[in-house]
Amino acid sequence: MFDETDIELRRDELQHFLDAQKSHSARNEMGQFATPFPLAYDIMRFVAGLLPNRKVSFLEPAFGTGVFLSAFIRAIGREPAKALGFEIDPHYCSPAKKHWSCTKAEIKCSDFLHQTPDQLFDLIATNPPYTRHHHISSEDKVWLQKAVLSETGIKISGLAGLYCHFLMLSTKWLAPDGLSCWLIPCEFMDVNYGVAVRRYLSENVELIRIHRFNPEDLQFADALVSSCVVVFRNRRPSERHRVEFSSGGSIISPGHMRTVSIETLRQNGKWIPHFSKRPKALHAGGKTLGDYFFVKRGIATGDNGFFILDEESALRHNIPSRFLRPILPGPRYVKVDRIKSDNGIPDLGRKMFLFSCDLPKEDLRKDYPTVWQYICDGEARGVNEGYICSRRTPWYSCEKRDAAPIVVPYMGRGADGGRLFRFILNESDAITTNGYLMLYPKMDFAEKLKNRTALVSVWKALNGIPPETLVSSGRTYGGGLHKLEPRELMRAPACDAISGI
Numbered sequence: 001m002f003d004e005t006d007i008e009l010r011r012d013e014l015q016h017f018l019d020a021q022k023s024h025s026a027r028n029e030m031g032q033f034a035t036p037f038p039l040a041y042d043i044m045r046f047v048a049g050l051l052p053n054r055k056v057s058f059l060e061p062a063f064g065t066g067v068f069l070s071a072f073i074r075a076i077g078r079e080p081a082k083a084l085g086f087e088i089d090p091h092y093c094s095p096a097k098k099h100w101s102c103t104k105a106e107i108k109c110s111d112f113l114h115q116t117p118d119q120l121f122d123l124i125a126t127n128p129p130y131t132r133h134h135h136i137s138s139e140d141k142v143w144l145q146k147a148v149l150s151e152t153g154i155k156i157s158g159l160a161g162l163y164c165h166f167l168m169l170s171t172k173w174l175a176p177d178g179l180s181c182w183l184i185p186c187e188f189m190d191v192n193y194g195v196a197v198r199r200y201l202s203e204n205v206e207l208i209r210i211h212r213f214n215p216e217d218l219q220f221a222d223a224l225v226s227s228c229v230v231v232f233r234n235r236r237p238s239e240r241h242r243v244e245f246s247s248g249g250s251i252i253s254p255g256h257m258r259t260v261s262i263e264t265l266r267q268n269g270k271w272i273p274h275f276s277k278r279p280k281a282l283h284a285g286g287k288t289l290g291d292y293f294f295v296k297r298g299i300a301t302g303d304n305g306f307f308i309l310d311e312e313s314a315l316r317h318n319i320p321s322r323f324l325r326p327i328l329p330g331p332r333y334v335k336v337d338r339i340k341s342d343n344g345i346p347d348l349g350r351k352m353f354l355f356s357c358d359l360p361k362e363d364l365r366k367d368y369p370t371v372w373q374y375i376c377d378g379e380a381r382g383v384n385e386g387y388i389c390s391r392r393t394p395w396y397s398c399e400k401r402d403a404a405p406i407v408v409p410y411m412g413r414g415a416d417g418g419r420l421f422r423f424i425l426n427e428s429d430a431i432t433t434n435g436y437l438m439l440y441p442k443m444d445f446a447e448k449l450k451n452r453t454a455l456v457s458v459w460k461a462l463n464g465i466p467p468e469t470l471v472s473s474g475r476t477y478g479g480g481l482h483k484l485e486p487r488e489l490m491r492a493p494a495c496d497a498i499s500g501i
């Protein structure tokens with residue numbers, strides 16, 4: 001057994017010692033820029049959350065002195081089931097071999113790109129050499145291009161840096177569903193030589209996350225490149241797959257995150273714009289949804305358990321219909337995208353109503369004793385003392401609202417759902433609770449939408465807005481939860497189909 005803190009301290013010392021013995025230009029040619037341990041550790045902590053709950057095998061194709069192995073051990077708390085590293089330069093490889101000899105790790109002093117796997121790994125993690133193409137000999141380039149083509153079916157440009165070849169040639173070492181994690185320059189997302197890598201990441205494997213560090217916050221002070229972490233799985237992506245693009249902060253706790261559909265990534269030339277916080281206008285002369293709609297949160301009742309009743313409870317408590325308004329059930333109970341009306345009530349099977357009353361209690365006692373009793377029951381439960389109810393007069397009078405023709409649940413979850421936000425056509429007189437945003441057409445537009453065909457076209461057009469446009473207008477929380485506030489939805493770009501009505 002070894003002490004993991006001690007082994008990292010000694011490894012870090014060794015790295016500095018070995019780096020100091022080489023010139024900057026020699027290290028540049030061989031792409032020898034070591035990863036700081038805290039960065040490797042952050043990446044391994046992120047990856048730990050994606051690994052199966054068992055001992056896994058680990059491969060480091062450009063080992064250096066083994067910072068990723070060290071970070072893996074610290075993040076997971078134990079050695080991998082098997083660890084293998086390749087390092088081409090004996091200057092690093094021999095001391096690294098000696099350093100890791102107290103563990104089960106096997107370190108080979110050879111060129112990773114010319115190896116044939118004799119076993120498959122659950123995890124690959126590396127910071128490969130960034131060696132630029134003019135430091136790769138023409139024979140090597142031809143060999144690498146052929147190898148990439150036969151391995152992936154993709155032709156790679158002769159201008160690609162060595163890290164592109166590493167990434168595309170490594171998956172043959174990965175077990176099915178195995179994870180691959182790369183600290184590489186951001187360039188491939190922008191430049192023409194990166195097309196092959198973008199195609200590979202969007203077609204051949206299931207890309208999970210790209211985290212871009214702040215361009216100002218260079219990860220390797222001496223390498224002068226802006227870097228990103230790319231994490232993918234060895235499996236084909238589903239057509240509905242969505243990829244997380246995060247930026248700023250760290251991969252574990254990014255400053256900003258949005259998801260982008262695999263379809264968009266396949267169509268889209270450059271990927272860097274996916275990190276931007278503001279989506280570009282879709283068309284519509286730069287207009288936003290706020291040019292056509294007022295968006296309001298549905299009403300906050302103060303206590304849905306008291307104010308929202310199903311038909312059976314309303315009958316049981318004998319509440320007259322003048323105190324009841326149809327209301328939509330919570331979004332997860334509304335499976336359809338078009339709500340038909342049954343005499344103004346949503347035709348959804350279970351009928352729900354909002355209880356609200358403006359009359360003083362004394363009058364109710366006299367004229368509507370069952371309603372009076374219901375209110376007394378609520379007071380006995382302390383409903384009137386809640387934050388919202390205690391600020392209303394009388395406390396049982398809810399906000400008055402018109403029904404909105406289009407509503408949208410304000411929360412969307414899941415990185416794999418095709419539509420995170422769905423616009424629901426509400427043909428009933430139902431209002432909603434604050435689990436929804438309600439879209440009220442502005443004056444002139446409201447006139448146009450009196451025409452049912454126009455309303456249906458607008459509803460369809462809203463559902464055609466790419467999810468990433470809506471996601472990037474709103475906020476993204478951990479675990480793929482997305483939320484849209486009214487103002488955020490109003491700032492989302494409109495599209496031609498809406499402006500053309």
Ligand SMILES: C[S@@+](CC[C@H](N)C(=O)[O-])C[C@H]1O[C@@H](n2cnc3c(N)ncnc32)[C@H](O)[C@@H]1O
Nearest residue numbers: 033034035062063064087088089111112127129
């Ligand atoms: C950017 S450094 C990273 C080292 C280490 N992974 C880290 O993160 O600190 C890349 C390493 O890959 C090594 N290397 C370059 N070409 C290689 C190859 N074809 N096969 C194996 N290692 C290679 C370099 O010598 C260098 O140590």
